Amino acid sequence: MREITSEAITDRVKALFIEANTVLGEDVLWAVRDALRSETSETGRYALEAILENADIAAKEGIPLCQDTGVAVVFVELGQDVHITGGSLYEAIQQGVRAAYHEGYLRKSLCDPLTRENTGDNTPAVIHTDIVEGDRLRIVAMPKGGGSENMSRTAMLTPSQGIEGIREFVLRSVAEAGPNPCPPVIVGVGIGGSLEEAALLAKKTLLRPAGKPNGSDERLAELERELLRDINDLGIGPQGFGGRTTALAVHVDMIPCHIASLPVAVNIQCHVSRYREAVI
Amino acid sequence: MIEPIELHTPLTGEACEKLRAGDAVLLSGTVLTGRDTAHRRLFEAIVRGDELPVDLEGMVMFYAGPTPARPGRVIGSVGPTTSGRMDAYTPALLERGLRGMIGKGKRSSEVKEAIVRYGAVYFAAMGGVAALLSRSVVEARVVAYEELGPEAIRMLKVERFPLFVINDCRGNDLYEDAVRNHQFSTF
Numbered sequence: 045m046r047e048i049t050s051e052a053i054t055d056r057v058k059a060l061f062i063e064a065n066t067v068l069g070e071d072v073l074w075a076v077r078d079a080l081r082s083e084t085s086e087t088g089r090y091a092l093e094a095i096l097e098n099a100d101i102a103a104k105e106g107i108p109l110c111q112d113t114g115v116a117v118v119f120v121e122l123g124q125d126v127h128i129t130g131g132s133l134y135e136a137i138q139q140g141v142r143a144a145y146h147e148g149y150l151r152k153s154l155c156d157p158l159t160r161e162n163t164g165d166n167t168p169a170v171i172h173t174d175i176v177e178g179d180r181l182r183i184v185a186m187p188k189g190g191g192s193e194n195m196s197r198t199a200m201l202t203p204s205q206g207i208e209g210i211r212e213f214v215l216r217s218v219a220e221a222g223p224n225p226c227p228p229v230i231v232g233v234g235i236g237g238s239l240e241e242a243a244l245l246a247k248k249t250l251l252r253p254a255g256k257p258n259g260s261d262e263r264l265a266e267l268e269r270e271l272l273r274d275i276n277d278l279g280i281g282p283q284g285f286g287g288r289t290t291a292l293a294v295h296v297d298m299i300p301c302h303i304a305s306l307p308v309a310v311n312i313q314c315h316v317s318r319y320r321e322a323v324i
Numbered sequence: 325m326i327e328p329i330e331l332h333t334p335l336t337g338e339a340c341e342k343l344r345a346g347d348a349v350l351l352s353g354t355v356l357t358g359r360d361t362a363h364r365r366l367f368e369a370i371v372r373g374d375e376l377p378v379d380l381e382g383m384v385m386f387y388a389g390p391t392p393a394r395p396g397r398v399i400g401s402v403g404p405t406t407s408g409r410m411d412a413y414t415p416a417l418l419e420r421g422l423r424g425m426i427g428k429g430k431r432s433s434e435v436k437e438a439i440v441r442y443g444a445v446y447f448a449a450m451g452g453v454a455a456l457l458s459r460s461v462v463e464a465r466v467v468a469y470e471e472l473g474p475e476a477i478r479m480l481k482v483e484r485f486p487l488f489v490i491n492d493c494r495g496n497d498l499y500e501d502a503v504r505n506h507q508f509s510t511f
Contacts (some may be wrong), residue, residue, distance in 0.1 A: 085502075085506060086325075086326060087326065087348075087488070090326055091450055094450050094453045094456055095452070095453060097453075097456055098452070098453035098454070098455050098456040101455040101456055101459070102401070102455035105455065106394075107391070107394065107397075107400060107401050107455050107458065108391050108400065108401040108454065108455065109401070109452070109453075109454065109455055110401065110403060110451075110452045110453075110454045111388065111389060111390050111391050111400070111401045111402050111403045111454040112389075112403075112405070112454075113391060149391055149392045149393070149394050149400055150391055150392075151389060151390070151391040151392070151400070151474050152473065152474065153389075153474065160360070160361050162472070162473050162474070162475075164473075189452075190405075190406075191405060191406045191428075191429075191451065194406065215511050216511055219511035222429070222430055222499060222503075223428060223429050223430060223448070223499050224406050224408065224428070224429035224430065226428065226451035226452040274509055277507065277508035277509040278503065278507055278509060278511060279502065279503045279504075279505070279506030279507030279508065280502070280503060280506075281502060281506055283428070283448065283450050283451060283488075284428075284429070284448070284499050284502060285448075285488060285498065285502055286498075286501070286502025286503065286505055286506040287502075287506055288506070314451070314452050315452055316452040
C-alpha cells in the first residue's frame, strides 16, 4: 500500500488548473498552424492568427487564454493500492480547485441553477473516478467552457439508423451550433453505452491530443476523417466568419450498448481545448 | 487585406447606417459589460418602470464577464460570451437607446428585426482570445450590480477594440453570408 497525502493532491490540482488555463497545448497550436496552411478565407486566417497571438500573450503574461475559465472537470484514476492520508480524495480536489481559481485569478463561473447566485469559488468540481490497478494516482484537469458545452447534444438513436444516423446527428449538431461554440472546434463523439456513458465517453475523447486518430478501431478512425471533411465543408469557418476550418479535429470512441439502443453524444470543445495531467 | 473602420462611442444612428455585415471595425471609447443576470435585472427594471442604474443612450453593451485583474492590471482576460442567451432582453434595451452589442454567435429573428427598427448594430468580438482582447482595454470599473461578481455591469474604456459587423441595420447577417459563400455541403 502506497501513501499519498491529500495535501499533495490539492497542490497538484491547483497547479494543473492554473497551467491549463494559461498555456495552450502544443497539440492545439500545431493543429491551428496546420489549418492556417489550408484556410482560404481572409477573415478565417485573421482569426486563426489571433488564436496563435493570444496563446503567446497568455503564456508570457500568465493570464487566462479565455475569460471563461470553465467548470472544473477532473478525471481521476486511483490505483487500488493507494492509501490517501490526511483527508478525503474529493475534498482534496475541491480544495485544489478553490485555490487555483482564487490564487490564479481565474473567473469563478459556477452558480446555483435556479437563483443564479455564484458559489464564489468555482466549486463544486465535476469529478469522474476510475479505480485501476497499481499504486499511482492519475489526475487530469479539464476546464470546460460554457459556450461550447451548451452546444453539445445527446441522442438516443434506433439501431436501424446505424452509422448513417450517427453521421447525420454529428453533422447536424455542429451545423446548428454554427458560430456559437467559438470555432474552430474539436468535436468529441461517444457512441454506445447508455445515455450517461455516451456523454462521458464523448468528453473523454477530448482528452486525446487534437487530431490524433482513434488508435484502436480503424472503422472509427475512418469515421473521424469523413466527419472532419464534411464538417469543414459546412463553410462556418473560424469564429463563424466563413472558411475551411470549422473543426480542427473529430475524435470518436465507442463501447457496446443494449440491443435496443444506439446512444450517441456530441461534446463540442472550443479551440481553447484545455487539459493537463499529472501522475502522483 | 482587411481594412478596419475606426469607430467611436457613443454610437450614432448615422454611424450605424454606414456599417455593413462583414466590415471589420476598431472601436474606441466606452462600452458597458453585461451578461445573463445583469440583463435579466435591467429587463425587470424596465418592466417595473424603475429607473435603470446605467444610461443606455448611444451605448454599446459588451456581453462579457472578465477574469479578475491581477494586481497592477486594469482587467483580467476579457472576451465575448454567447449572445443568443441575451436575445429575450435585447429588444427592450434597444428601445431604451442601446445602439450596439458586442458578443459572439447568432441572434434571434426578433433581435435582428429590432436592430433594423432602431438603426443599431451587432458586432462579434473573437471568442477565446481574451488575453489578446484585454490589451484593448485601458480602464475598467464596476458601475452596477457589484454583488454579481463576474456578472456585474462594468464600464470599460477601450482603444481600437477589434470587431466584425455581424448584423447591420439593413438586415444583413455575416454568419448567413459566410456559410453561403464558403459551404460545400449543406445541412
